[in-house]
Amino acid sequence: MVRGEDSAERQLQTLEVVAKQRTVETNGTEADTRSYSEQFYELSNGPKELFWVEGATHVALYDIPEYVNQAVPKLTAFFGKIL
Numbered sequence: 001m002v003r004g005e006d007s008a009e010r011q012l013q014t015l016e017v018v019a020k021q022r023t024v025e026t027n028g029t030e031a032d033t034r035s036y037s038e039q040f041y042e043l044s045n046g047p048k049e050l051f052w053v054e055g056a057t058h059v060a061l062y063d064i065p066e067y068v069n070q071a072v073p074k075l076t077a078f079f080g081k082i083l
Contacts, residue, residue, distance in 0.1 A: 015043065024049045024078040026071045028056025047082055049074075 023044050027037045029052050041050045051074045056067040 019043050020046050022047045022082050024051065024075060026051045026053065026061065026074060028053050028058055028061055028067065030055060031058035031061075033058045049078055 021044075023041075023046060025037045025041045025048070027034060027050075031037070037050070041048060051071070053061060053067050053070045056064070056070075060067045061071060062068075
């Protein structure tokens with residue numbers, strides 16, 4: 001594991017590359033990771049969309065049909081436009 005300045009520099013380099021990519025942030029309103037998603041969305045420069053699934057946690061979006069079924073049409077539409 002890389003620590004200290006080397007680690008921070010690598011993370012910034014990675015973020016610079018990722019921030020230019022197309023992204024659709026699909027998140028649950030109850031996700032512990034919500035603030036990270038919001039920060040990443042703000043830093044992204046490529047085509048981007050932010051979509052919230054009401055009541056879902058981060059993990060609930062993996063396999064709970066009630067939440068997955070809300071996310072799939074949004075993902076399909078986004079990738080249908082940009083691919």
